[in-house]
Amino acid sequence: MSLWPADVQERAKELIGRYPDPKSAVMPLLYLAMRQDGYLTEAGMGEVAGWTGHTPAQVQSVATFYGMFKTEPLGQYLVSVCTSISCMLLGGDDVLEAVEEATGVPHGETDAERLFSVEHVECLGACGGAPAVQVNYELIEGSTPDQARALCRWLQDERPEVVNTDDMQERFGGRRSFDWAIAESENAVGPYPAFGPYGTTPGGEV
C-alpha cells in the first residue's frame, strides 16, 4: 500500500514509464519523495523502493551517493554557495561567510526553526558569473557579500513561498555568465530542483 496520495502515485507511474526499466526511475522518484516530506525520510525511501523494485537498502545506498538527496531534515531555503576555484578567485569564500553570518547557520547545518540550510558546494557551472549562489537550486550570479546578506534578510523577512531565479538575480545578483533576455516564470518551492515532470514545481504534485 502506497503512502502517497493518488495524484502523486500517478506521477510516480508516469516517471517509471519513461524508462525501459523501473529501477532507472529511482532518482526522479527520490526527488518526488523529497517534494512530499521536504527531505528523504525512511518512509519516503521505502516508498521509492516499492515503486522501483530496488530493495530499501539499495535505495538508501543510491540516495547517499548523491549530494542532492538529503536524508536529514532541511530548511525551507537551501542556500548553496560555490567556493570552487573560479568563485574562490572572485570572493566566493566571503559570500559564504556573509551567508553564514546573516542566517546564523554554519555551512553543513540547518537552523532549529528549519528556515535555512546553508552549504558550500563545488562548481555550479556559473563560473563566468562568479561568485555563484543558489537558493533551492535557483541561480544567482555575481553577488557581493552585501547582496548575499540582503538576500538572506529578504528570505527571512518575506518568507516567499516560491523563489524565482530571474527575480533573485535582478535584486541580489550582478554579472552573469551570459545574458538571458527572457523572464522565466517558473519557481522553486523547496530544497530540490524545480522540474515539472518530477512534480517538484509549485502545486506540482500532480
Place this chain on the structure above:
Amino acid sequence: MSHAQVLFARMAEHPTDSHTLVMYEATGGYVQARRAMDMTRDEIVELVKTSGLLGRGGAAFSAGLKWSFLAPARPAYLVVNGDESEPGTFKDRQLLERDPHQMIEGIIIASVANEVREAFIYIRGEYPKPARRVQQAIDEAYAAGYLGKGIFGTDYDLDVTVHLGGGAYICGEETALINSLEGKRGEPRLKPPYFPAAKGLYMMPTIVNNVETVSNLPHIFEMGTDDYRALGHATDTGTFLFSVSGHVKEPGNYELPHGITWRELIFDVAGGMREDRGLKAWIPGGASAPWFVPEHHLDLEITKEATGAAGSMLGSGAVVVMDETTCVVKAAERVVRFFSHESCGQCTPCREGTTWLEMILRRIEAGSGRPIDAELLLDVSDNISPGLTWPPKQTTICPLGPSAVSPITSVAKYFADELRQHIVQGGCPLD
C-alpha cells in the same frame, strides 16, 4: 577581434527567443534532421567522420569513429551528456538554456545514424532552469511531430527523456553516467569490458556524446564537411567553445576557431586582466589540466596538439585565469578539494591520495606546513599517478584520480619558491 558564430549564432541574433521552436524553424531549424531521415547509417557516419568532429566532453575522441564502433545488438541507446560539472566549465549550460532545439536536432541526427529509438539527456541536478528550457523544447518538438511516434511523417519512432542528476561530478564520466541512469550509484565501470558502444545502458550498445558535440551536427549537415572543417584549424575542425573565468575583465563563453594564441584569448577576447594586474597563471582546459604560465605559454597557439605538446590539454575548454594576487597554494587546494570531494571511492589511490593531498595543502595554507610537505605532496601524487607523466598513466578505474595531481605538479614546476615560502614563513607570503 571578430569570431565566427555557429553554435552561438542564433542566440546572438535573437536574444529573446532563440530557445523557441518558432524562431528555430524561422532560422532554418529541423531541415537537416529531415535530410538525415533519408540517409543510411553508413552515409551519416561517414559524413560525421569526414567532418573531423571531435567530442567536446573533454576526451576529444572522433564522434564518427565512436559511432562506427557501435555493436550490432539492438536496442541501441543515445545518451547526451549534460552533466557539466568540472570547475570552470559552463558552456553546455548556455547551449541548453538558449538553443535547446539545436541540440534536439542533433539528437535526431545522431539517433538516426545509430538506429536509436530512445535517447536520454542527462542534465546535472543543479541545472533546473536549463532542464526546464530543454523540456519545453522537447514538448514543442513532440507536438510538432519531430519526436515521438513516426517522426517527420516517417515510420521512425524516437523518444527523448530528460534525466536530472543528483549532484555528483563523477556521473559526467560516461560509464558512471550509465550506472546512474540505470538507477545505481554513479560509480565508473571498468573499460574494457564496459565500453558503452558495446556494453552500455542496460548492457546494450550505447552512444554517449556531449551536449556541444551533438549541437554541432546540424551545422555539419548544413554547411557540408569542407566548410565545417575550414572553420577550424588542421585536425581541430569546427569551432570550439571556451569558458573563460577568473580574473579577466570579460569572463564568459566564447565560440572561437582553434589556432589563436593564449595572449589573444586572454587579452583581446576576454578583455585582459582585471584592474590591469599581472597575469600569474591559467588553467587551459578545466580543473584536470596542468596549468600554464605567461613566461612559457602566452604565445602558444591554442590547438589540441600544441597544448598537449606543452604538457596540458584543452579538455572541455574551461580557461581559469589567475592574476598576480592569487595564492597558488590556495588555488591548488581548491582544485584538489574538488577531486577529493568528488572521488567515488572505488580505487584506493584516488580515494586516499586525494584526501591526503587536500589535507597537506590545507595545513600549508594555514601556516602549519612541515619542511617535508613539498616532497610529500609529490610522493602522494606519484602514488596516484605513477611517474607523474603527461598524459597520466591510468592505474585507476577512471581518469579522475590522476587528474587531481595536475595542480600539484603545476605548483611544483612553476611556483616551488612560493610553496617553500609558505612552509618556511608559516603562511601565505602574499598576505
